[in-house]
Amino acid sequence: MSNSRDQILAKVRANQPQDERPLPDLGLFPARTTELLDQFMTILTLIGGKVQRVSNYAAIETHLREHPYPGRMVTSIPALFSIAEPIPAPSDPHALANVELAIISGEFGVAENGAIWVTEANFGQRVAPFICQHLAIVLSVDQLCPNMHQAYQRLQGKDYGFGVFIAGPSKTADIEQSLVLGAHGARTMTAFLMDN
Amino acid sequence: MSAIPKHPELSQRFNADEPRVDWHDATLWWIREKRDKAAHTLSEDWEALRAAASAIKDNVLGNLADYLTEFESKALANGAIVHWAADAAEHNRIVLSILQEAGAQRMVKSKSMLTEECHLNDFLAENGIDVVDTDLGERIVQLAEEPPSHIVMPCIHWKKEEIGELFHEHLGTPKGNADPQLLTEAARQHLRDKFLTRKVALTGVNFAIAETGEFVVCTNEGNADMGVHLADVHIACMGIEKIVPRREHLGVFLRLLARSATGQPITTYSSHFKSPRAGAQLHIVLVDNGRSQQLGRAAFRNSLKCIRCGACMNTCPVYRRSGGHSYHNAVAGPIGAILAPNLDMSKYSDLPFASTLCGSCSNVCPVKINIHEQLYEWRQELTRQGKVDFGKKMALKVMSSVLSNPGVYRSMGKMGRWALRNIPGMVNNSMNPWFKQREMPEAPQESFREWYLKNRK
Secondary structure, eight states, X not given: OXXXXXXXXXXXXXXSXXXXXXXXOGGGOOOOOXXXXXXXXXXXXXXXXXXXXXXXXXXXXXXXXXXOOSSEEEESOGGGTXXXXXXXXXXXXXXXTTEEEEXXXXXXXXXXXXXXXXXXXXXXXXXXXXXXXXXXXXXXXXXXXXXXXXXXXXXXXXXXXXXEEEOSSOEEOTTTTOOEEOSSSOSEEEEEEEOO | XXXXXXXXXXXXXXXXXXXXXXXXXXXXXXXXXXXXXXXXXXXXXXXXXXXXXXXXXXXXXHXXXXXXXXXXXHHHHTTOEEEEEXXXXXXXXXXXXXXXXXXXXXXXXXXXXXXXXXXXXXXXXHTTOEEEEOSHHHHHHHXXXXXXXXXXXXXXXXXXXHHHHHHHHHHOOOTTOOOHHXXXXXXXXXXXXXXXXXXXXXXXXXXXXXXXXXXXXXXXXXXXXXXHHHSSEEEEEEEGGGXXXXXXXXXXXXXXXXXXXXXXXXXXXXXXXXXXXXXXXXEEEEEOTTHHHHHHOTTTGGXXXXXXXXXXXXHOHHHHHHOGGGGOSSSOHHHHHHHHHHHOTTTTTTGXXXXXXXXXXXXXXXXOOOHHHHHHHHHHHHHHTTOSOHHHHHHHHHHHHHHTXXXXXXXXXXXXXXXXXXXXXXXXXXXXXXXXXXXXXXXXXXXXXXXXXHHOO
16 A cells, blocks of 8 residues: 555645735733632632642641541652551552542642643552542642643743643543533542642 | 445434433533633733634645745754654654654653544554554543543543543543543543553644744643653654744743643643654644645635634534534544545545534634635535535425525415424425424414514515
8 A cells, every 4th residue: 555644744835825924923812810819729629629728738638537538548749648648659550449439739820711730740540540530639729820722831941751630530521511520530530739 | 436434424423322412512502602702801812812713724824845845944943853744644654763763662652643634553563663642632542442532531432431441441440430530630640550551652733933943732631741752763743834934923822722721721731842852853834735726726725724722612512412523533623524525525525514604603712713704605615616415405405496486485385384383294204304303383373474474564
């Protein structure tokens, strides 16, 4: 069979428009608010997430002891190993099938949409934030940016094998547009917003 | 000549159940309104974002070959395996060969309109592969042995009671229970078992970044990630037009996509896949299937800017009242009607006529595709190519001579008004397509011209 790659590329090259088509300047999308924390908490709550303000890891531990999850808890954060087992190093991802709560650390949040950026460096096992019944992400309150442009500025030149913006719990509205939280991923998503 | 039913006949079937049409219409309009509210939250930026998105896509179309080779070399360096498919058949063969090489007879698949376009599921079933669609809406239509009727909300035409019945039959939910919470939970349990037992997972691609060789998949349910991260082999299938130049451009598209689609500020998961998981394989299949040809049609190439948000469908007065299946194509609605004739002008000659040319689609399009103008262009192109049936052609010829001849126009108008008043049965009958689902208007005594001549001074 002939080489499809070269044929496709030749056809694209022959058919693509030849006029000058410069890329736009993205500098025209500045921050629209300075109240990043308020906006982040409002939007995340609106899209089904939960927000807990905490002053340190000990406060997270206290919170989880007061509101226990009935089952296996895993975390990638050493300061929480007293309450949850470490996420096992890359091995069989199926070993996480029975996890009730996964606690991972987030790199930064986006105020305009309540999303938190995490990469596999933050949680070891790619499936961890999806396969757990409940997900908690710990985020520093000073790690918030206004919008997605600033978010990608932070990611400029960063390397990762897998990274994801997570905005609230898994959800669906496929049945008559009725919103149901907990489709295939985490049923609940809590952001522990930690003071510095 | 036209053995397969076309849009008018298929819409007529959908319109047989009038309350259902009203419900469908209202549901989609409600989503359109959610889109408006979401756009208004960014009112200072929204139009500039649309313009930027359109300009980025313009740049992509003008430099696509270079961006594709850049993406390929970066993806290879990241450890992915890259395949190229000239058409649907080659795409399907590639996917099958990857499955065979992995020794897999079963696969989970998250939403990919490209695989719908290529009829991958049918092909794999013929070759003994069991495919489970894992998006809830797609699973519902798959169990019902139907294609999706909407690119974002595949079972938007299904009522919850019908889904309850379907799940009772296939998943053993209690008979008569149509609670969305309960039905979603049943699907969660049913599909979790599939995620945990399948070795191969296929996903679509929302955006692929030339600069880094990574690609982004957006879902709310988390089904793409559940499938991929538990499988040994990830197959990502993408049309060649999904490329964007740099990672920073995602900022523009991710702000627009979910707001335009469902009115959400962003999808729950925007997953960036760069390299395969340790010990796993990542295959990327780049598919042409007519896209390079569309790129060469100056009047229609902008259709390749589409980011598959579905906003044009939700707003379309024809789509809302005729349903996705009336377009008999993987992508329905206004955008489908300008993509489909590129693939087969005869089969889809009806679709550009399934529009009022009101322009609402172009107004909501996040990448500013001139959809209604392209629909109009396609009508002319299809007529030139002899793809428009004789009756329609003659009717338009008659219309054209009437409208260009004021004397004839006036006397025809007079006759029409007289007939409506005196022998309404002549027009209020099933022979007249304008009478279907409509009352004919009350005819005025005089035309505007007659009134104007009397009253001007």
